[in-house]
Structure formats: structure tokens, C-alpha cells
Amino acid sequence: xxxxxxxxxxxxxxxxxxxxxxxxxxxxxxxxxxxxxxxxxxxxxxxxxxxxxxxxxxxxxxxxxxxxxxxxxxxxxxxxxxxxxxxxxxxxxxxxxxxxxxxxxxxxxxxxxxxxxxxxxxxxxxxxxxxxxxxxxxxxxxxxxxxxxxxxxxxxxxxxxxxxxxxxxxxxxxxxxxxxxxxxxxxxxxxxxxxxxxxxxxxxxxxxxxxxxxxxxxxxxxxxxxxxxxx
Amino acid sequence: xxxxxxxxxxxxxxxxxxxxxxxxxxxxxxxxxxxxxxxxxxxxxxxxxxxxxxxxxxxxxxxxxxxxxxxxxxxxxxxxxxxxxxxxxxxxxxxxxxxxxxxxxxxxxxxxxxxxxxxxxxxxxxxxxxxxxxxxxxxxxxxxxxxxxxxxxxxxxxxxxxxxxxxxxxxxxxxxxxxxxxxxxxxxxxxxxxxxxxxxxxxxxxxxxxxxxxxxxxxxxxxxxxxxxxxxxxxxxxxxxxxxxxxxxxxxxxxxxxxxxxxxxxxxxxxxxxxxxxxxxxxxxxxxxxxxxxxxxxxxxxxxxxxxxxx
Numbered sequence: 001x002x003x004x005x006x007x008x009x010x011x012x013x014x015x016x017x018x019x020x021x022x023x024x025x026x027x028x029x030x031x032x033x034x035x036x037x038x039x040x041x042x043x044x045x046x047x048x049x050x051x052x053x054x055x056x057x058x059x060x061x062x063x064x065x066x067x068x069x070x071x072x073x074x075x076x077x078x079x080x081x082x083x084x085x086x087x088x089x090x091x092x093x094x095x096x097x098x099x100x101x102x103x104x105x106x107x108x109x110x111x112x113x114x115x116x117x118x119x120x121x122x123x124x125x126x127x128x129x130x131x132x133x134x135x136x137x138x139x140x141x142x143x144x145x146x147x148x149x150x151x152x153x154x155x156x157x158x159x160x161x162x163x164x165x166x167x168x169x170x171x172x173x174x175x176x177x178x179x180x181x182x183x184x185x186x187x188x189x190x191x192x193x194x195x196x197x198x199x200x201x202x203x204x205x206x207x208x209x210x211x212x213x214x215x216x217x218x219x220x221x222x223x224x225x226x227x228x229x230x231x
Numbered sequence: 232x233x234x235x236x237x238x239x240x241x242x243x244x245x246x247x248x249x250x251x252x253x254x255x256x257x258x259x260x261x262x263x264x265x266x267x268x269x270x271x272x273x274x275x276x277x278x279x280x281x282x283x284x285x286x287x288x289x290x291x292x293x294x295x296x297x298x299x300x301x302x303x304x305x306x307x308x309x310x311x312x313x314x315x316x317x318x319x320x321x322x323x324x325x326x327x328x329x330x331x332x333x334x335x336x337x338x339x340x341x342x343x344x345x346x347x348x349x350x351x352x353x354x355x356x357x358x359x360x361x362x363x364x365x366x367x368x369x370x371x372x373x374x375x376x377x378x379x380x381x382x383x384x385x386x387x388x389x390x391x392x393x394x395x396x397x398x399x400x401x402x403x404x405x406x407x408x409x410x411x412x413x414x415x416x417x418x419x420x421x422x423x424x425x426x427x428x429x430x431x432x433x434x435x436x437x438x439x440x441x442x443x444x445x446x447x448x449x450x451x452x453x454x455x456x457x458x459x460x461x462x463x464x465x466x467x468x469x470x471x472x473x474x475x476x477x478x479x480x481x482x483x484x485x486x487x488x489x490x491x492x493x494x495x496x497x498x499x500x501x502x503x504x505x506x507x508x509x510x511x512x513x514x515x516x517x518x519x520x521x522x523x524x525x526x527x528x529x530x531x532x533x534x535x536x537x538x539x540x541x542x
Contacts, residue, residue: 001335005321008328076315080283081336082308230286 002078002088006065006095013064014099017057021107024049025114042120046111047134047142054104054146059170062153063163065096075231089223093154100150104143137204144196144211149174151215155222161229233297236261236383236415237282242291244277244439251277253439255291259417259432264409266430266447267419270520274439275419276316279387283313296383309337312376316387318368322361326354326371330378339380348374351404366397373401377408384409386418390425398422402429427512437520447512454515455490458483461502474518485518 028045079085115121149170156173157166174194181192193199195214199207237259244252252274259265269275280286282293284304293300295307320329326349334340349356352370360368369389376384389405390398406429409416420426426433433450435443443450464482466475471493474485486493494504510518 001332005324005332008324009321073317073319074321076285076313076317077320079285080308080311080313080315081333082305083336084305230280 002083002091003095006092010061010064010095010099013060014103017060017099017103018106021053021057021103022110024053024107025111029114029118042115042118043134046115047138049111050104050107050139051142051145053107054100054142055149057103058100058146058150059153059167061096061100062150062170063157063167065092065154079231085227086223089158089219089226093151093219096154097147097150100146104146108139140208141196144208148195148211148215151218155218158222159225233294234261235259235294235297236263237265237293237295237417239278239282239293240291242278242281242293243289244274244281244286245289250439252281252288255436255439255441257434257441258444259415261415262413263431264406264416264429265418265432265434266426267417267434267436268421268423268426268516269419269436270421272438273436273520275436276387277439278436279313279385279417279419282385283307283311309339310382312379312381312384314369314372314376314384314386314389316391318365318372318392320360320368320371322359324360325357326360326363326374327356329360329371329375330356333375333379337379341378341380344378344380345374348377348404348408352400365392366394369393369397369401373405377404380412381414383415383417386416388419388421390420390422398425405429423513423516433512435516435519442519443515450515451509451512453487454510454518455486456483456506456508456510456514457486457490457494457497457504458506458508459494459497459502459504461497461500464497464500464502474521 025042025046028049029042078088152173153166153170155166156169157163160166160169177192177194181194184190184192191200193207195211196208198204199210202210235258237257239255239257242252242255242257243250255274255278257278267275267278277286281288282295282300284300284307287301296310298307300307321332324332330345334342348354352374354367354370354374355363360371363371369392373389376386384405386405390401393401402425405416405418408414418426418430427447430447433443433445433447434441445453458481460481462480464477464480465472466477466482468474471488472484472486476483484493490507494507498504
């Protein structure tokens with residue numbers, strides 16, 4: 001039932017996000033004289049569009065999904081239902097995350113189909129990268145960053161009991177991490193990885209798993225805070 | 232099975248230096264309609280939140296339907312319905328959708344009750360919650376609570392902001408359904424008349440302390456107002472005389488326990504006892520919680536609690 005309620009709360013946003021995910025590449029193709037520009041710069045546009053869309057949707061969904069119950073003052077109603085608070089936190093998170101995955105998949109599919117329509121190959125074959133061919137790895141990294149940003153924003157919104165405060169704190173924290181990483185590198189030559197960069201000498205796949213695990217830990221932290229919160 | 236629906240033992244909640252609830256010992260019998268009276272800030276809502284695990288006690292313990300509130304929360308929620316002081320629900324959902332949402336949580340959900348009470352209370356089931364009047368919003372809460380098939384209904388100031396007609400209808404449905412289904416109703420209020428109207432047991436709380444807990448009939452039989460005229464009448468409060476208001480040679484005594492004996496004693500000392508009157512719950516409540524020194528010095532809490540308990 002709570003799953004249904006979470007879906008109902010976000011369904012119109014989801015439809016809008018789907019439109020945002022699906023429309024840019026076809027519109028770009030249409031606007032660029034039916035494919036002239038797409039043939040030249042399509043793959044790069046595809047990659048950039050994907051990065052922007054999944055990142056923006058990740059922040060937006062986390063802000064909308066995360067524990068509206070606190071901001072709506074309906075915590076008393078929900079938290080006196082015979083379910084654990086952890087159930088509510090994770091259900092809300094999973095609904096948003098599923099929507100994020102669908103938005104990302106739609107964006108990928110539509111972009112790939114548009115490029116294929118004009119006979120353009122989107123991805124490099126692993127050899128030296130041409131300026132208008134992109135590596136599949138960059139899509140994976142964008143997806144991992146979106147996952148990380150979504151989980152962090154969701155967790156902070158739940159902890160701070162406000163979607164907007166959570167969004168602000170999350171953006172601030174991620175900007176702070178990048179700033180700290182740059183400062184450490186410049187001052188002491190210490191490499192502090194920020195998502196989705198490779199962590200130390202870990203293999204790339206393991207690094208990516210580590211970022212995803214860290215993202216899940218944020219949600220676990222949010223669960224623990226919500227379970228102990230007095231309302 | 233315990234015969235108490237709710238029991239607390241030295242339940243205490245402190246926020247910093249402020250004691251919201253102090254050493255509270257409540258005894259709510261199963262199947263009773265129990266009115267929880269107190270002024271604003273008396274500690275009623277904090278107590279209810281502790282019973283439901285929404286707030287952690289600083290010390291003490293509470294049991295609801297025989298289960299420990301600190302460890303058996305989910306089991307308690309399966310058998311307890313709660314109407315919050317904040318009558319806020321998901322604004323975009325209609326009552327029909329709220330029923331759909333709530334139904335899945337409870338195996339004991341009663342669709343026939345939804346049908347019955349939605350018609351009885353005349354709730355517009357397809358209108359968005361935020362478009363409903365205050366009265367209808369409160370009725371939706373009651374509908375959801377009654378349809379849950381709970382053994383215990385906890386209501387925190389359910390009739391606040393309702394007009395007299397709607398409040399009357401609300402209380403009538405609440406009392407009738409409680410009697411029909413044999414469930415326990417525990418409701419807080421500062422509306423003395425409504426407590427007096429439907430409650431079988433009453434508890435009075437003030438400044439976090441329990442002042443009085445007993446059957447309503449016992450409470451009414453317990454307290455008397457004695458008006459006496461005479462020279463040098465006693466003006467001290469005691470465990471029996473809770474307050475004294477003097478006006479010249481005339482004294483008004485608020486007395487508990489053996490009022491007739493006290494009146495006889497006054498008469499023996501030469502006073503003319505003009506009246507020994509029984510009191511309504513309103514007068515008793517006002518005497519108990521009034522801020523004026525006579526009542527406070529009487530410290531009703533220490534002596535009254537449990538004095539007439541008949542559980």
C-alpha cells in the first residue's frame with residue numbers, strides 16, 4: 001500500500017521526467033536539419049544529455065520522494081501503522097530509484113535509436129577515442145554519480161526532514177568534496193577520490209561497486225535516524 | 232490476558248529542564264471509555280506519544296494491550312487505532328484513496344464499517360482531503376480508525392476545531408461504535424462537557440502530573456462544596472480540604488472524602504453550614520487545576536490519586 005502511495009505521489013513528476021529524458025535527442029535531430037549535426041556531433045550530445053538528465057532527475061526525485069511524511073506533518077499517521085519505519089524509508093527510496101533507472105533507460109534507448117536512425121555509431125570500439133565517439137564507461141560513471149547523488153540527497157532530506165534542505169545539503173557536500181579533493185591534490189599531492197572516480201588502486205569495477213555501497217550506506221544511515229526520531 | 236488496556240508505571244518525559252510528564256501511573260480498563268483531561272500543556276499529548284512509541288520516555292514504562300511500548304510497537308499498532316491531534320493527512324488523496332491506502336496495513340480491516348460510517352458521517356468520499364472542511368477531515372480520521380477493527384482507540388483532542396453539532400455527532404458515533412464493538416476508547420480533551428458525556432473513567436492531569444484517576448461517578452460522589460458561615464472558621468487546606476475561599480465570615484470549602492463528617496465538625500465548632508453541594512466535573516476540574524494558592528497548597532495529586540480507584 002505504501003508502495004502505491006509513493007508511486008501516486010511521484011507519478012506526474014515521473015511522466016515529466018520521462019518526457020525530459022525522451023525528447024532532447026529527437027528534438028536535436030529535428031532542429032539540426034534532420035540529422036546533419038547529429039551525424040557530426042551526435043554521440044557527444046548523447047553522452048552529455050544522458051549525464052545532465054540522470055543527474056538532474058536524481059536530485060529532483062530524491063527531493064520529491066524523500067520522506068514527505070515529515071514535511072507534510074503526516075508522520076503520526078504513517079508511523080502508527082503496523083510497519084517498521086525502515087520499511088517506509090526503503091520503500092520510498094526504491095520507488096524513486098526505480099523511476100530513476102527507467103528514466104535513464106529511456107534516455108539511453110531513445111538516444112541510441114536516434115543515432116542509429118542516422119546511421120551513427122554511438123560508442124567507440126575500445127580503440128583510441130575519436131572526438132565524436134564516447135566510451136560506454138562514461139555512461140556507467142554518469143549512472144553511478146546519479147545513484148550516489150540520489151542516495152545522498154534522499155538520506156539528507158530524510159534526516160533534515162525537508163526535501164529542499166536535503167537538496168541544498170547534498171549539493172553543498174558534493175561541491176565541498178570536489179573542492180577538498182582539488183585542494184588536497186594541489187597542496188599536498190594527495191588524491192581524494194570523488195564519485196565516480198577510481199578509488200586508489202582498486203580495479204575500476206570494484207571502485208564503482210564501492211561508490212554504490214557507500215550510497216546505500218547513506219540510506220541505511222537515514223533509516224537509523226528516522227527510526228530513532230521523535231515526532 | 233491483562234484486564235488493563237493501558238497501564239503506565241512511573242512514566243516520565245523530560246525535555247531538558249522541563250518535565251512534560253512526571254511519574255505517571257495510568258490504569259485504563261479494557262472496554263472502557265476513558266477521558267484524559269487536562270489544560271493545554273498538561274502533558275496529555277506527550278503521554279499519548281509515549282504510549283504509541285512516537286516519543287521515548289525518559290524513565291518509567293508503559294504497556295498497551297499487555298504489550299511493552301518500547302519493544303512491541305508493531306504488534307501494538309496492529310490492534311490500536313490513533314487519531315492524532317494534528318488532523319493532517321495526505322492532501323491530494325481522497326477519503327476513498329485513504330481507505331485503500333490504510334486497508335492493506337490491517338488484516339482486521341472492515342469494509343462494511345467503511346460503508347456504514349461514511350454514510351452515517353456523510354463524508355464526501357471522492358473529494359480531495361485538502362478540500363474537505365475541518366469537520367469532514369476529522370470524520371475521515373474517525374472513519375479510518377473505526378474501520379481498522381482495533382481493540383483500542385486512542386484519540387488526541389479529537390473534537391478540537393469542530394462546531395458543536397459536528398462534535399456531538401462525532402462523539403455519538405464514537406461512543407456507539409465503542410459500545411457495539413466492545414473496544415477501549417482512550418481520548419484526551421480539554422472539553423470537560425464531552426468527557427462528562429461519554430467517559431466512564433476520567434483522569435485529570437496538570438503540569439505533567441496525574442491529579443486524579445477514577446470512575447466518573449466515583450469522582451462526582453467524592454467531592455463536595457461546603458459553604459459555612461461563622462467566626463474563626465478553619466482556613467487551612469489538608470488532604471481532606473483541598474481549597475478554602477474566604478469572604479468575610481463566609482467560607483467555601485472544596486472537600487474530598489467524608490464531606491458530611493467535615494460539615495458536622497464545622498457545626499460542632501459553632502459554624503452554620505448553609506450548603507453541602509455535589510459538584511459537576513467542570514467544578515471539580517477547575518478546583519483541581521486552578522492556579523490559586525489554596526488548591527496548589529492542597530497538592531491534590533499526592534492524595535487523590537488512587538484514593539477512590541476501583542479497578
